[in-house]
Amino acid sequence: TELSKIRNFSIVAHIDHGKSTLADRLIQSTGTVQDRDMKEQLLDAMDIERERGITIKANTVRIDYEADDGERYVLNLIDTPGHVDFAYEVSRSMRAVEGSLLVVDSTQGVEAQTLANVYQAIDADHEIVPVLNKIDLPAADCDRVAEQIEDVIGIDATDAIQVSAKTGIGIKETLEAIVKRLPAPKGERDAPLKAMLVDSWYDAYLGVIVLVRIMDGVLKKGDQIRMMQTNARYGVERIGVFRPAMQTVDELGPGEIGFITASIKQVRDTKVGDTITHDKKGAEVALPGFKPSVPVVFCGLFPVDSSEFEDLRNAIEKLALNDASFSYEMETSAALGFGFRCGFLGLLHLEVIRDRIEREYNIELITTAPSVVYHVFGKDGVMSELHNPADMPDLSTVDHVEEPRIKATILVPDEYLGDVLKLCQDRRGIQEDLSYAGSRAMVVYDLPLNEVVFDFYDRLKSVTKGYASFDYQMIGYRIDNLVKMSVLVNDEPVDALSMMVHRDRAEARGRAMCEKLKELIPRHMFKIPIQAAIGGKVIARETLSAMRKDVTAKCYGGDATRKRKLLDKQKAGKKKMRQFGRVDIPQEAFISALKMD
């Protein structure tokens, strides 16, 4: 296709503002998919995405459109993941296109995620077309929302398109705006091949599928290609486009977006952001800005039933094939036995993987508390990364510890501002900015990632009754007074419960943790001390008193079936517990004990 007849774009929106619905409508109205084949939300392929209503893997679709000027255009839509955990994937997809539709729900207005994603689009030099969605609803207020887009984001909204992705109003105008207002891609057909690796995923039939955007040159079936970062070489087997079903083509030229397959075994061999070129007469210099996505949150995954360890290994290996940003290594815990220490891009990523293991592979898991990656500097000046608080070296050998910090942007209606400020302050936040957009406040905080990773978002939602929106980006590492707190149950250390805390918060955290555990651990036949300690020093203590009677005692001589039932129940319950010395700890304890109220 001629460059001037191509338009590449993405859709930027806050969750639920209607991105998928609009994408579906654009696809449907151009006849790309027949009405009867139209499934709700075509672009969200995986069940789990559909259930949670979030888009995880970037998807793409090629739309043919005959515009009012009588010309036929090829419109390539790249669907970007909406969640901050996938910020790097978003930024790569943005670099593969020239423009964005900024979709804002006209009954809601600009939200924190809109902001985070639109700034990525601005960074990528996009032409941005504002789209005010859901105008069919009585609460729609286009003037107010347009004004907000100008005030808060700082882009011109005078030509914002008023749309109802639900009823179809404004869809034609949106297609025309894509053609008229977004720039055509640039690129040279005769230059050496430069294709950006935008995304990749594993397909059970075809192996690894790689989504590419051709910058320069031409890619054909049978070409010998080389990945410039990893230096791996492959022969291209299949080449095609998504409409949205796969359709093979002979070649992809400059400005085009499509897929290739090349007998690539694992998704990890394809690094998002890498440059693909021809093995012979290839490009000399790769596309700028490659950086691999690194996991920032780690936690342990252990099977509840320890005989399922091999099944868990199998599940994790399969999932890792399809997700290059998920890392894992085997871990043994004195308390939990064999399992894996896994690294994730963020909390949502963790939840998605955990859910998939439990649901698709039917393995019940114990998840230990998520932890961030600390930089531990030894007295000898050597820095090591700490992925697991249990591995924290002895304090006498440690010079100092650095923790990752984030910049968090929160938008919240005025009346909840006080609660939000208090929450951020409680989490060791440093306020950087506070401004207003209408009746809503926008606060920017510098916060330790550690304080956010666990339950910050839940707390934020609850103190603002769901009205706050939140987004963050990593800003780097900073030194602080951080120590490891261990937990002892019946005088045995429980490694899975150790955590890094700020020294000034340690007593309070320790006390809260002991109180929580006292509630969560069932009584035994003996007294159980529960302690929190730093180094060898106990900083908090609770005692769980002994149980008076056996549950089944009252059944002696009585109803035998009832007694057996009770024992069966106990046995089933026991499976979900882990023995620490002589004490059984229920699996919920590992997560619940760390939640702060």
Ligand code: GTP
């Ligand atoms: P994520 O995929 O979770 O990021 O959300 P999204 O932005 O893709 O939103 P989605 O398309 O799933 O729409 C969210 C909800 O809004 C759905 O219930 C849609 O049916 C509804 N919706 C989308 N567009 C419109 C519209 O124009 N009018 C009305 N009334 N509802 C709409």
